[in-house]
Amino acid sequence: MSKLYSGAEIVFKCLEDQDVEFIFGYPGGAVLPIYDELQNHSSIKHILVRHEQGAGHAAEGYARSSGKPGVVLVTSGPGATNVVTALTDAYMDSVPLVCISGQVPTHLIGTDAFQECDTTGITRPCTKHNWLVKDVKELPKILHEAFHVATTGRPGPVLVDIPKDIQFAKTNYSKPKKEKKLNGKSHNKYSQKEIDQLIQLIQRAKKPIIYSGGGVINSGPEASITLREFVKQTGFPITSTLQGLGAFPGDDEQFLGMLGMHGTYEANNAMHDCDLLINIGARFDDRITGKIDEFSPNSKKVHIDIDPSSINKIIKVDLSVIGDVNDVIKSCIKTINKKNKSFKNSNKEKISKWWQQIQKWRKKNSLGFVNSNEIIKPQHAVQRLYELTKNQDTFITTEVGQHQMWAAQHYKFNKPNRWMTSGGLGTMGYGLPAAVGVQIAHPDKLVIDIAGEASVLMTMQEMSTAVQYNLPIKIFILNNQYMGMVRQWQELLHEKNYSESYSEALPDFIKMAEAYGCKGIKADNYGELDQKIEEMINHKGPVIFDCHVDPNENCFPMIPSGKPHNQMILGPTDQEENKITGKGKSLV
Amino acid sequence: MVKSKSAYSIPTKKGKIDTHIFVVWVDNEAGVLARVVGLFSGRGYNIESLAVAEIDAKKNISRITIVTTGTPQVIDQIKLQLKKLVPVHKVANFKREDKNVIFKEMALLKIVGPKNKIDKCINACNKFNPVIIDKTNKSVVIQITALRRDIDKMNLKLKPLGLISTSRTGAIAMTRGAQVLN
Numbered sequence: 001m002s003k004l005y006s007g008a009e010i011v012f013k014c015l016e017d018q019d020v021e022f023i024f025g026y027p028g029g030a031v032l033p034i035y036d037e038l039q040n041h042s043s044i045k046h047i048l049v050r051h052e053q054g055a056g057h058a059a060e061g062y063a064r065s066s067g068k069p070g071v072v073l074v075t076s077g078p079g080a081t082n083v084v085t086a087l088t089d090a091y092m093d094s095v096p097l098v099c100i101s102g103q104v105p106t107h108l109i110g111t112d113a114f115q116e117c118d119t120t121g122i123t124r125p126c127t128k129h130n131w132l133v134k135d136v137k138e139l140p141k142i143l144h145e146a147f148h149v150a151t152t153g154r155p156g157p158v159l160v161d162i163p164k165d166i167q168f169a170k171t172n173y174s175k176p177k178k179e180k181k182l183n184g185k186s187h188n189k190y191s192q193k194e195i196d197q198l199i200q201l202i203q204r205a206k207k208p209i210i211y212s213g214g215g216v217i218n219s220g221p222e223a224s225i226t227l228r229e230f231v232k233q234t235g236f237p238i239t240s241t242l243q244g245l246g247a248f249p250g251d252d253e254q255f256l257g258m259l260g261m262h263g264t265y266e267a268n269n270a271m272h273d274c275d276l277l278i279n280i281g282a283r284f285d286d287r288i289t290g291k292i293d294e295f296s297p298n299s300k301k302v303h304i305d306i307d308p309s310s311i312n313k314i315i316k317v318d319l320s321v322i323g324d325v326n327d328v329i330k331s332c333i334k335t336i337n338k339k340n341k342s343f344k345n346s347n348k349e350k351i352s353k354w355w356q357q358i359q360k361w362r363k364k365n366s367l368g369f370v371n372s373n374e375i376i377k378p379q380h381a382v383q384r385l386y387e388l389t390k391n392q393d394t395f396i397t398t399e400v401g402q403h404q405m406w407a408a409q410h411y412k413f414n415k416p417n418r419w420m421t422s423g424g425l426g427t428m429g430y431g432l433p434a435a436v437g438v439q440i441a442h443p444d445k446l447v448i449d450i451a452g453e454a455s456v457l458m459t460m461q462e463m464s465t466a467v468q469y470n471l472p473i474k475i476f477i478l479n480n481q482y483m484g485m486v487r488q489w490q491e492l493l494h495e496k497n498y499s500e501s502y503s504e505a506l507p508d509f510i511k512m513a514e515a516y517g518c519k520g521i522k523a524d525n526y527g528e529l530d531q532k533i534e535e536m537i538n539h540k541g542p543v544i545f546d547c548h549v550d551p552n553e554n555c556f557p558m559i560p561s562g563k564p565h566n567q568m569i570l571g572p573t574d575q576e577e578n579k580i581t582g583k584g585k586s587l588v
Numbered sequence: 589m590v591k592s593k594s595a596y597s598i599p600t601k602k603g604k605i606d607t608h609i610f611v612v613w614v615d616n617e618a619g620v621l622a623r624v625v626g627l628f629s630g631r632g633y634n635i636e637s638l639a640v641a642e643i644d645a646k647k648n649i650s651r652i653t654i655v656t657t658g659t660p661q662v663i664d665q666i667k668l669q670l671k672k673l674v675p676v677h678k679v680a681n682f683k684r685e686d687k688n689v690i691f692k693e694m695a696l697l698k699i700v701g702p703k704n705k706i707d708k709c710i711n712a713c714n715k716f717n718p719v720i721i722d723k724t725n726k727s728v729v730i731q732i733t734a735l736r737r738d739i740d741k742m743n744l745k746l747k748p749l750g751l752i753s754t755s756r757t758g759a760i761a762m763t764r765g766a767q768v769l770n
Contacts, residue, residue, distance in 0.1 A: 124619070129674040132619075134618075149674060309672055311668075312664060312665075313665055562596055
């Protein structure tokens, strides 16, 4: 007879067989048998967070920066409800997470027991799938299936709820069978026919644009290399969503910058005026499209995505190619190489006028801002941070708000998996715990959370985690004393009624850093910024950097109030001369 | 028009709304119905009726039939979203007007009243294969099978004759001829 293992042992056997190295968690009554077992498995390191939401975001940061699923371990009741925000965040941004939660013993389920909640009920709409384990014999199968669901197709979070009695109960364990198909759901559903159609559209296009998204990142680092090859081969301009940044080099001549609500003038106008739009692994999010009815009105639209339900969800497309981004682009490159040897040159000629138009738009310099030589402008701070860190492999996380957009606009990413931000859900407080997870995955790399002072206070307790594990994360706070994005909207859309968007009693971040046992640095004038940033980078441990910036700065350009892409508001430097801005102003 | 303060786009075009019947084959496991129904409520889709029961005890498969309304785009989304659920095996959908598919619903009607009114009710149900399941001096329970809209009509018609309670199964569907749903 084979050996019998307890449910808690099986949890670790499964994690070992899935090559899990780190779990982010917080103990509690209903997971204690699993915590008991932890010490017997030296290949798995547990990172103790200070709040379960932090565990979730740390696991997200780990997953997004390493390409491996993040594993979270929490207790029942409040442990599970605290992780809901992170699960929803991961669901919106397609991040693979496996969350294991404890549950009260089976016989107490439904009795309103201490720290009981309907975890699978609560997390059903924010996970790809979840399981309540009712029989220990099911546990190994469920755990391996959980990893499979989380990591295949469009990735996402899953949750396995394990009652305490199941953690004690014993059963056999067998290793997972490789490549089990899940209800026959395979991912590549395109044929050569669709690739040929796409190539035809590419050949006919006079004003094409490629719009790439987080799907390229999720497809793996190879997809970014393939994308670069494809863009070079076609000579097409490329723009990227917030989540897609880094898939294509941010400083490349063919890159138009980010598109959407705070995207560049050239990217948004090119989206509006193009005759061929190739969406690679993005989902036509409403921050991207603006007004749907007037979105890219004269273009043929192609959508490449692994998730069939993304097709025609928001924007009706002319051609859909369902499959893994990397496989699809590879097929395209192959087909072009095979059929059209002279393609490269003829194509570039055809779109040269389009490039001239794009250069005109570029001259607007829509990311420009009026710098000051006294007060620190937040855009300037991000630019300096970029200049001073670009010579090393730097990982950036952000919170949510103005600072996030400035980071996306002014920090140039050249590699995938270097940019971790909460796009879909827009979770304030994401960046600090995410930085913890990133640093765990990349202990020797520079990890910076570009933060706002309001966001960072939401999960500040995770500094304690960073100190405990000696994670040298840098929290770079653009401190404007406001919830900046809220203030901006109030200024532009709500008659300057700054209702509750000013934080009156901010903590002294330097003292706070010292209280946590890390270093605090403060910068509040233009002249000292570079030197202070250098000081932050050179410090070996975690740092909280309190960068006092202009509290009245707004994030431009901006597409206001559900308007189409060609009706942007530009920054103050452009506002007098620009006709479109004039129109935009009357709209606000 | 009132100036919009929202940064969300408001669609100006609206598609034509059709009634569709979805047939969904699922693993018969705890919570599977909640997953399907939660998908509908969470994404704002409508459910007009829902019928579910196990159809294959050996393979542990249940069949869910849902009547819903939506624009072609929404109907398409419902289908694709349903297919993403892990316990869902296959999904079929038809327009209500589809001649190749049979849609039927069963109803139990309880009528309380004098004999003449009860007889009138039984007569009125004649078109819909009435079965008298229970009868007393003062009451009758009639089972009918019919289209949804016919049951709606009967409901209205029998109210003045003493109909006091109606129970309906919700529509179920089957293709005509030799072919099966795919």
